[in-house]
Amino acid sequence: MTWINSLKPTISTIHPRIEGNNICTWIGFKHVMYVVEEAIIDFFRQNDLRQRALYEEHGLCLEIVDSEARILHALHIDDQVRAEIDSDPEMDIDGELRLLVNVFAQRGEQEVKAVVCRVGVQIKEDDSPVTADIAASPVEALGPITVKTIDREPTGDLSKFMNLAAATPDLLDGRGEINGEDPVVAALKELHGTSMVWAWRIPYFYCHYNERMKHSGYIRHLEEAEDLFLASNGISIRKMLHDKKWIPVVPTARAQLLAEAMMEETLYTVYTLVDTYRDFTYTHAMNCYVVRDGKLVQTATGHITHGYARINDRTDWSLVAFDDDTKESIHRNLVKAD
Known part of the structure; x- marks a missing residue:
């Protein structure tokens, strides 16, 4: 330009x-x-x-x-x-x-x-x-x-998913629902394969310009999705800290807005493990959707790579390979290529 x-x-x-x-x-x-x-x-x-x-x-x-x-x-x-x-x-x-x-x-x-x-x-x-x-x-x-x-290109073909009705979490439902049974979750699992699908009501403090979910909101959301993924796979960050002195570390992350998501809409987040590297890092894709007029609208996409580091002292840490328990918990979620 x-x-x-x-x-x-x-x-x-x-x-x-x-x-x-x-x-x-x-x-x-x-x-x-x-x-x-x-x-x-x-x-x-x-x-x-x-x-x-x-x-x-x-x-x-x-x-x-x-x-x-x-x-x-x-x-x-x-x-x-x-x-x-x-x-x-x-x-x-x-x-x-x-x-x-x-x-x-x-x-x-x-x-x-x-x-x-x-x-x-x-x-x-x-x-x-x-x-x-x-x-x-x-x-x-x-x-x-x-x-x-905001109308940027979605990452996949959503045209076959029609006449859907979004779940409507109660205002007090907090963190929402993981892998629920509504038809939107079923459609997204068909689209993405082995994935965690999280339905969550967008709160006002993730928004700006009155009602639109903002970039930093999706960054927060990316971290929250990882926390829910670990919890759903029996991986406790606190237990890792106490037992192994391990912490999650992030070398790369990306968030892209593709369309507008509005305050109090139900945001469906698909969190898919797409890659592991030599048992040192693993990468998730995040894809976010809302339902409008019975159709899926992709509002965001992104990815994040995690590894684990051992805390050596108050100033230093070092990257560690996954142990057997961590490896098993992570690898069972990996999407297999066709």
Whole structure:
């Protein structure tokens, strides 16, 4: 996109948030990706395209629709990281601004590249019923990436699944239902094979611009799906910590928005184990759906790779191979190729 030349590269200084610290002083993958989100918002801010002004004055909503992160070095509490953002020379997708984010952290006397993340951004015209009486007004510089609705290509053919009715979890159902018996779950298991299917009501605090599930909501959701997968396979993170000094670690993760999911809709998340590597890591695909007019609509897709690390002391850890129990629990869920 030639218009990207009018947007200058930026450098942002960011501290990872304390919420992302769960084990020793390390920051979990979710908040590593939140650092990238903050850097993206600051990229627009430094280019005089502030998120608040875009929304309040123009009715335009800044949407991160794709993020794929590789975590090369762990981030810690009290790190002050430097995030450099420029256009992504390897990605050119019509209707999206593609950005490359490199995050650097200080380790002793040396600065290391800690995270590399490829990001896609769109600007969506506000159509919330709350503010529908005020029409969106365009910003010329953002015209090539401004859309009326988020409508990106789904990952599979959903046309044969018709006349479906979504389950309607009660407002107090909490974490929802795993592998329920409603017809939507059956359709998704037919589509994806051996998978965990999780039906869950979207709460307001996963949303933005009044009612639409946002990118960071899907990042949270990706972590929650992994926790439910482990629990459903009898793998206790606390027991691993106490008995083996093991913790889950994430070297790569990706979340893509494909369509819009709304507050209090039932989101069906299909969590599929697609790969293991030398008994050191395993990769899940996450695909999310809602039901509208009896049809499946895919709202998001993503993947996440996990391994396990042994805590050596308060400052150091090392990657470990799966033991027999962990290997058996994980491998029995692996989708076999046809």
